[in-house]
Amino acid sequence: MDNSSADGPVKNPTYMADIRQFFTDYDIAHMGPKGIDLSSYDGVKKNAPTIYIHTRQPDGDMPPDPYPKWTADMSATFYNWIMNGYPMGAAVAAAPSVRALSERATGRVRKNVDSLSPDEVTALTNAFKGLMAIDPGTNGSYYALAGIHGLPQTNCLHHEPRFNPWHREYLRVFEDALRSVAGCGDVTIPYWDMSTPVPALLKQAPFDQYVVPVNLGPGYGANYTTTRYPDATIASNLQENDFFGNTATSLQQTRFGHYGVDGYQDFSIAAHDGGHMSVGDTMADQNVASFDPIFWFYHCNLDRLWWKWQTLVGATTLAGFKSTMSSSDQYWLSPPFSTLPATPAWSVTADQTIEQTDISYDTLDTGAEAAAPPQLENRVGSIDAERSFTIRSAAPVSVRVKDIDRLNIPGSFQVHLLADGQTIATRAFFQPATPRNCANCRDHGLINVNFRVDQDKILDRKLTVEITVPSQHEAGTEFPLSQAGNPTINARLLLEDE
Template identity: 60%
Template sequence: MSPTDPGPTTDQVVAAPTYLADIRFFFRPEDIDHMGQKGIELGTYDGVKSNALAIHAQTAPPDAQMPPDEAGKWSAERSQTFRNWIVNGFPLGTATPAGPPPPAPTTRVRKDITTLSDAEFAQLTTAFKGLMARDPKAPDSYFALAGHHGLPKRFCLHHENRYNPWHRQYLRVFEDALRTVPGCEEVTIPYWDISTKLPDRLQHPPFDAYVLPADPGADATPHPVPGFFPYTTKRFPVDTIAQNMIDFGVLDDIATSLVQSLWGAFNVNGYQDFSIQAHDGGHGSIGPTMGNQNVAAFDPVFWFYHCNLDRLWLSWQTRVGATTLTGFRSTLGSNTDWLTPPFNALPPYSVTADRTIETDISYDRLDLVSPVEGVLENLSGSIDAARTFAFRSANPVSVRVKGIDRLNIPGSFVVSLLADGEPVAKRYFFQPDDPRSCATCVQHGIVNIDFRLAHEQLLDRSLSVRIDVPGHAGASGTAFPLTQAGNPTINARLLAEEA
């Protein structure tokens, strides 16, 4: 079942339907487009809820006015299900895992780097060496393309709605450049599954390090940035990387992101919040280069790391029926502006955010769950009073360090949650050394860090917070004064779900 194929819910009455499990599948792309031209939103929960009575009146058989075509007319069973949804108070509900989709046309298949044949790996090596050998002033050189992310161009979008779309398009642009190297016309970027240790194949030239051939900070705007020339990318030892992934909660945040019913918003909830937090933690786990937004993309591991993140995003899209633009919009709630002009731009690329949702790139493996494993998650710290809700003993406690002024912090930083003075969890926040020079950082200057912890880790213990800036040790070590970080607060909430 998908938003373009309503499925069996059209033929039977559902007594207790929810939007995510049932109602969103009632609206075809043509229905959403047709009514959108009239100012009526049918593609999101908020839009359907606000127009629910009119929708019911217009679609109820036998004298339905909408949809206008006979093939789209609602059955009596569907109409009754929609009525039940209204009577029950418009429950949002949770998504049901969609399972593997039918095969879709793809132009490229990206593989786990450890499974590449020797010939495939040799071709990949040739492609990377070819880009690295190009004149750094050439727009399709390794140096120039890596410079899109941090210095000198700073095009990259982090900690906002276009983060995943921008990186998806960035990977394609880089992959296209690899394919311009003679003999590498069919190469694709493989992924590194970060639940495993850094593969041996990424620990040897040309993938272990990159020596910058020019100064990336010389032409940076609004002012030059010193300190990155001469420069060779650096990483932590393999075992340290693996331990950091655990310590920064990267794998936990990935697992949480993949069971979210909603796309959500960074610093709020849903897939996006936890996937971006996992992204940041992974950068900090790998090394001082990957942990610094100014130069992260110069480390060759960047491409394999981000390819895996794109694989995880496609995995989530597939799980919740969001591989089409219509299906994706149905997980957004009300904030869809970033999918429409001019807010959908992904500079410097001509492709826009909405055009990245449906992709012709596939992966040899997605992280999916079977529909028989049950619904996904939509836990929240607050629920409309008109609905019934429940606290489950198995649900974690949500602890949010709220209101961090990132613009005062000189570089990427670590937020540690302490219980009785001992760290129980920590998260890494990824940003440039001078966030005030980053336009995206300035637009999203106040940020939150989210932790999910078992009750027993917190009960009867005194909680406190510490911020450290690993790259900027001073008289007090790497600790950064909370008073200079906006005096953030700690918010702890039991997570509720609709009963």
């Protein structure tokens, strides 16, 4: 791809804004077996002199014929990148507006639940009723499908790299089941745009609640019925759990990152967890959250936001997605780590979920945002000493609560950062009522929770941290930090990776 300026070579190129665009899927696949990784910053930087020699014009021999060679401007841009010290930089939000993405849609188009036509509402209603009427012992029943995420299977992947791919495939599996109901072959899962109140349709049967037709065991019993909070409470909770702030920050990230560290992954999962805890006691409990019909509309919106981020940073192909990651972070996109566990087994792997060629959304914008794409950033807490970086005078402070032992905490919880006794930030963490019974929870027992706060909110003030478990009304919601593994605090200014 020729990403050079129309006016000639880019004088001050960065990897994320310019250089990664020069390598096609074919280039990456062709050079990988030769020991040259073109899919990541690390690999391109390591091999930069060799790449330049083989691609510079007019004598370059790469890419091989019949593939087009680099232009002189591309070679000069790459040379400038080397001479400037291999700056990482930040991605530039895709143009034109991401609204245009829906125009390329073929196959399934998922719509805002508030924009469904009467015929679409009828078909969706029949599809949900059809699944709910199937015997719970049948794999395609509503009970069996919801039970993949929570009880009785509890094999969902949260707070780890495959989180988004797993849920994307889960939505497809559920959507396929809806479409298998007679007369519902064109149904798609609508999304609930969280910037608007709970849609009226979701307060009507069969979307308002679900009565589990089997005994779920201790704590739930027979005929467990899903519940939600009143609209005003949901709206207040979303603000308290900073759902919208975390969502907006996630969409500004250049890098995919890690949960509990940085990047899209950290902020998007924080938003996910906060949203779950905001909607109701059922949605706040990983054991039963997916039984509430609103779960599917909620997660459809989260998938829409992930696809929006992919579009903004140029990560809608596997090669583009990998370019937002270091080479060592890409392991989960290859066997055997790319498996997405479920029963019945899914044949799709994590890497195969990255490119959604037959699913799109009617719009990727939310009703609460401006039409202009966000300014993307690449802020980090630490960086290799050989790289260049900037500390801005108004740089936010990253406050990390490290090594919380989540296994001792009975259910989903909130971590609060207080200044002079007043809460200035809250992050939610979504998990089952008994996390020790969950294999994935045990594998990720120690977790970090990050706050990004403005300096003026914390400087010269007494800071403290609290953990609360909202579901523990009778015993008291505050949970002693000493019983959560005695976590520690790490606070630092964020660097801008250049």
